[in-house]
Amino acid sequence: MDVDWTEDNFSVLRDWQIKQVAYVPDAGHADLIKRCDEAEDMRLVPLTTEEEGIAVLAGAWLGDQRGVLLMQSSGVGNCINMLSLARVCRFPLLMMVTMRGQWGEFNPWQVPMGALTPTVLEGAGSLVFPVDDPAKMGETTNAAARMVFEGPTQAAVLIGQAVIGAKSFGK
């Protein structure tokens, strides 16, 4: 059975009334970004660096809007100090991280942050939900979102390369 995990994630974001979709893109997020762009009640907020998104979403919550931060694993390393904002103030922070450097990666420069991503996030006080089975994507994102917005807390769904498919650049 084919699983449209992007559509599953989009449905979860819509159910949780996500309004601000902050992102630094990744190929693995491309379909979700497109889907959110088509949704009239969601606003795309492209960032120059991932840490901006943590501050943007803190402001969104102060103003009573929910958001999500989309990034790839290399971007997690850009976020460390700004994650203290979410932790100290207990801002709800839902992160969706596409993994690179993890499973069949062809680019060795992606490997260090790929390997460090769960450690860095947990060290910064985030819950981490790895997903390697596309069929579990939607329910995992929903579980993370519930803890984020009803906690509040911060949580990251790690979308494994086994889900996305290892990037090859056609090689």
Add this chain to the structure above:
Amino acid sequence: MMQKLNGTLDRNRATDYPLRRREVVAQLLADRGDLMVVAGLGAPVWDCTAVEDHPLNFPLWGAMGGAAALGLGLAMAQPDRRVLVITGDGEMLMGLGAMTTIGAQQPENLSVVVCDNERYGETGMQLTHTAGSLDLPAMALAAGFASAAAVSSDNEFKAALPAIRAAKGPGFWSIKIKAEDNPIGAMPPKDGVTLKDRFRAALLGAA
């Protein structure tokens, strides 16, 4: 003889700027109505708190580089209310990308004011890049801000005040202030949850 450490940075000029930060911030916040304020870490937090420890201030004790981006998220969530970010030059420089993210979003209700003393004031008054030729308002305009200006005299500041509070944004002002040490004075609560909860209660009503 000491210039070799700082390239083209000018270590003297900001000591002669006539505007004083406490008076500037007091005027920015006078008769604030329902204005929402984000204060960047360091002296802008003390300046804002010296006026009033107001629940619609969100003072940052950390998260350096995040003030303008936080103001953006708030402005997008509350498009009918004015958001004023008051931060320092060092804090703004750490988050320059946010300037371009704001330019991309065009929040009409957002003003960003940098109290620019050309110094890292909390760490020993080391020079920042604005002590050189860096032109923050020019960068803001290039990033897509609707308006941006440098302010360096009392007349210019008084003329800019109505726009800072009400002009169609996003707007950016670099207010050149005298490089001076001030006593910290009143501090806002340090507890982030308290700051967040009281802000939301003041904006949205009791949870």
